[in-house]
């Protein structure tokens with residue numbers, strides 16, 4: 001399971017949890033402006049916006065899971081198993097729109113678009129194909145969240161075509177399809193950050209015996225629908241200071257509300273899904289913050305500390321070993 005969220009204070013933040021039972025060996029990866037993208041069908045792009053995000057680099061190619069570009073547009077891919085369906089690639093002379101393989105989708109949008117509005121234009125003239133990166137890395141079944149400081153959308157490629165939805169909540173998990181995730185919020189219309197009134201029945205005066213009872217009914221299990229509701233409630237009620245440290249700290253608390261602990265979700269005999277990493281990107285400053293399952297210290301990589309005019313990928317392996325800061329020895 002995975003969860004993505006956006007958050008706005010003085011700057012705009014976007015991030016995700018990557019929940020899975022194994023890691024591909026992903027790294028924080030910066031793609032500078034002159035790294036040449038050779039798209040399977042859409043030709044080459046030699047000069048483009050720079051990106052920072054999490055990617056598995058295979059044969060020198062950045063297979064991004066989530067990223068933001070230097071203009072402040074961000075995007076993340078989350079599992080959409082059983083619902084994702086892509087187009088068959090057509091011969092070039094049989095289509096007038098750009099064909100983009102699903103593994104190229106993040107770089108296709110983020111190298112060329114500065115805003116969600118521009119991304120929408122690209123989406124209107126695009127076919128998303130199920131072309132696999134390689135035999136060893138077959139097609140991933142995903143849907144995507146795309147956001148900038150002013151707008152957020154979800155893109156779902158399904159049997160009945162490519163859907164683009166406004167996302168007023170700025171949260172995405174896995175299944176069901178996004179409209180189903182949104183609809184489920186109706187079931188929680190009565191929850192609140194405030195203590196509940198006793199409205200059960202006029203004859204009873206019920207006692208709000210604990211703090212936090214306004215949120216009673218919000219699910220706490222790890223299913224994707226439940227995580228959607230939990231993170232939507234947490235994010236939309238979040239209050240923090242505007243400064244960088246306060247904003248980043250609050251963001252990790254928002255996604256921490258759906259953190260997956262080893263042992264609670266068995267996917268096959270003896271294999272457990274865990275939150276492998278949690279990310280938070282300041283989209284204005286191009287800083288990628290992350291924690292890992294065993295390293296709760298927030299680590300950061302700043303794209304602007306690199307030579308963004310280079311043509312070579314820049315990778316930082318995840319610092320995944322946690323350290324205890326002793327105070328008395």
Ligand SMILES: C[C@H](CCC(=O)NCCS(=O)(=O)O)[C@H]1CC[C@H]2[C@@H]3[C@H](O)C[C@@H]4C[C@H](O)CC[C@]4(C)[C@H]3C[C@H](O)[C@]12C
Pocket residue numbers: 001002018019020024056063064065077078079080081103132133137138139140141142174175224
């Ligand atoms: C498994 C990851 C999603 C995690 C997730 O959503 N888990 C939820 C599980 S469930 O639904 O609730 O069951 C996805 C997110 C991004 C994916 C990767 C990226 O799309 C980049 C490439 C794409 C290639 O086609 C396959 C390898 C790959 C390297 C993908 C492997 C895997 O599918 C990743 C890592």
